Every structure is written in structure tokens, then in C-alpha cells.
Amino acid sequence: MAPNKSKASSGGGCSCSLTKVLTIIGALIGLFFPIYYILERNLEKFYIFELDHLKDVSSRGIEKYGNDTGKIVEYIVAELHEKYPRHVNPKWNVPEEWFFNNAGGAMGGMYIIHSSITEYLIIFGTAVGTEGHSGRHTADDYFYILSGEQWAYVPGNFTREVYPAGAMNHMHRGTVKQYKMPNDCFALEYARGWIPPMLFFGFADGVFSTLDVQTLYRTVVVTGREMIANLLIGKI
Known part of the structure; x- marks a missing residue:
């Protein structure tokens, strides 16, 4: 018993x-x-950047500098830093602020202009072309093309979406696309919503595919630095 x-x-x-x-x-x-x-x-109350302004400054940069992507980026970052000095990382020309981003099978260079709990603003692009899965995210994503073209595809369509320089591809929260950035395509990418859940997608390829520890480290350090800085000044 x-x-x-x-x-x-x-x-x-x-x-x-x-x-x-x-x-x-x-x-x-x-x-x-x-x-x-x-x-x-109340998410709208926490947003810093204005969609119309991001569209406008991107368009003016393209109109002013044409195919000189570096000058376009400098123009955009300078104006954003002047308008939001406490929220913008102005070091676009510092090599250590740039690093690779592998996500959804696509690979490109990334520079973080701003990162917080509710927003991120980056420059993302590639000179050699890339293609991948957009991810299904907890934030709206606005892709302002600065140079080249972005192509996108949704199952059931028989033609591709084409976004040339000056156009904006809006990925609504929770939607997904296949996308391609042919040679010499760079964009100002802005996400607003819940950013932390998106980080799993951003880190997955580095953890399970590329095993590029150095890039993962730089991504975590810079993202964390910007998020913490914005929390300390009272913006999530």
C-alpha cells in the first residue's frame, strides 16, 4: 500500500x-x-515622427541630389536631427553605425536613425540586390524608396508591385509580402506600433542561419542604446 x-x-x-x-x-x-x-x-500619443514630413524630406532629398544616395541620406538625417535633436542618431557617416541586417532571407546594410518601443527609423538597402520575406509584424511599416526600385508580390496576384525612387510602400500591421530590392536600392524605413516583437524576426537569421556573432552584437548594442536613450528622456 x-x-x-x-x-x-x-x-x-x-x-x-x-x-x-x-x-x-x-x-x-x-x-x-x-x-x-x-x-x-493611446499609441498615437507616443509617436515622434510624422508620416507627411518623412515623405516630404525624402522627396526633397531625391529632387536635390538625384542618384547620389549618400547625399540624400545626409540631407534626410541632418534635417531630422535638427527637428528632433534628442531622438535622432546623426552619425550616418560613422562606419561603426552601419552593419548588415539579415531577416527573412534578405540581406542588406542598415543604419539606425531612431529606435524606441513604439517606433524605429532606419536606412536599409543594398548595392548588389536582395530578396526575402517581409515578416508579419506588430507595427505598420513605411518604406520610402530613396534610390533604385523595390518590387513586392502578394499570393494570388500575377503582376508585381513596383515602387521607384520617391514612392512609398506601406505594409499594414499583420500583413506579409515577398519583396525584392534589385541593385542599388536604398530606402528610409519607418515602423510604428509595437517594436520589441519585431526583434525576434530581425535576429532569427543571425542566430539560426548566418551565425554572425559580431553583427548580432552590434545590432543589439546599437538598438539597445537607442531604445534606452529614448526611454530615459521619456519617449517610448
């Missing part, structure tokens, strides 16, 4: 532990869901 009592006792212990775990999970959901709901309803 003793072994049976032991088994019963063990089963009771497991049941009790599971109940405690489920209770804790339920309490955490009950605690954080109202916070998430309130923040979600």
Missing part, C-alpha cells in the same frame, strides 16, 4: 504545482492586459 500512497502523493504535488503555475499566469495576464489595452488605444 505504501507505493500507492507515494504515487498518489506525487500526483497531488504535480497537480498542486500546475494549479499554482496557471494561477500565476492568469494573474500576470490579468495585470498586464489592461496596461496593454490602454497603451494600444
Whole structure:
């Protein structure tokens, strides 16, 4: 009879532990869901950048400098830094601020202008071309083409979407596309919504495919630096 009592006792212990775990999970959901709901309803209040201004400054940069992508980037970053000096990383011409980004099978160079919990603004592009999966994200993504073209495809269509320099490709939150950036395509990419969940997509290729520890380290350091800086000055 003793072994049976032991088994019963063990089963009771497991049941009790599971109940405690489920209770804790339920309490955490009950605690954080109202916070998430309130923040979600008020996300607009946390955004720094204006869509019309990003479109306008990109268009003016293209009109002023044509095919000189470096000058376009300098023009955009200089104006953004003047308008938002506490929120913009102005070091576009510092080599250490640029690093590769591998995500969804696509690869390109990236420079982080701004990163926070609710927004990121980057320059992303490649001189040799790339193609991949856009990801399905928790933020709206606005892709302002500065040079070259971006192509996109949605299943069921029989023609590609073409976004030339000066155009903007808006990826709505939760949607997904196949995209391609042929040779010499660079863009100002702006995401607004919940940024942290997007980081898993951004890091996955580096962790499970390229194993490029140095690039992962630089990405984490710069992203973290910008996010923490914006939290400290009261912007999420």
C-alpha cells in the first residue's frame, strides 16, 4: 500500500504545482492586459515622427541630389536631427553605425536613425540586390524608396508591385509580402506600433542561419542604446 500512497502523493504535488503555475499566469495576464489595452488605444500619443514630413524630406532629398544616395541620406538625417535633436542618431557617416541586417532571407546594410518601443527609423538597402520575406509584424511599416526600385508580390496576384525612387510602400500591421530590392536600392524605413516583437524576426537569421556573432552584437548594442536613450528622456 505504501507505493500507492507515494504515487498518489506525487500526483497531488504535480497537480498542486500546475494549479499554482496557471494561477500565476492568469494573474500576470490579468495585470498586464489592461496596461496593454490602454497603451494600444493611446499609441498615437507616443509617436515622434510624422508620416507627411518623412515623405516630404525624402522627396526633397531625391529632387536635390538625384542618384547620389549618400547625399540624400545626409540631407534626410541632418534635417531630422535638427527637428528632433534628442531622438535622432546623426552619425550616418560613422562606419561603426552601419552593419548588415539579415531577416527573412534578405540581406542588406542598415543604419539606425531612431529606435524606441513604439517606433524605429532606419536606412536599409543594398548595392548588389536582395530578396526575402517581409515578416508579419506588430507595427505598420513605411518604406520610402530613396534610390533604385523595390518590387513586392502578394499570393494570388500575377503582376508585381513596383515602387521607384520617391514612392512609398506601406505594409499594414499583420500583413506579409515577398519583396525584392534589385541593385542599388536604398530606402528610409519607418515602423510604428509595437517594436520589441519585431526583434525576434530581425535576429532569427543571425542566430539560426548566418551565425554572425559580431553583427548580432552590434545590432543589439546599437538598438539597445537607442531604445534606452529614448526611454530615459521619456519617449517610448
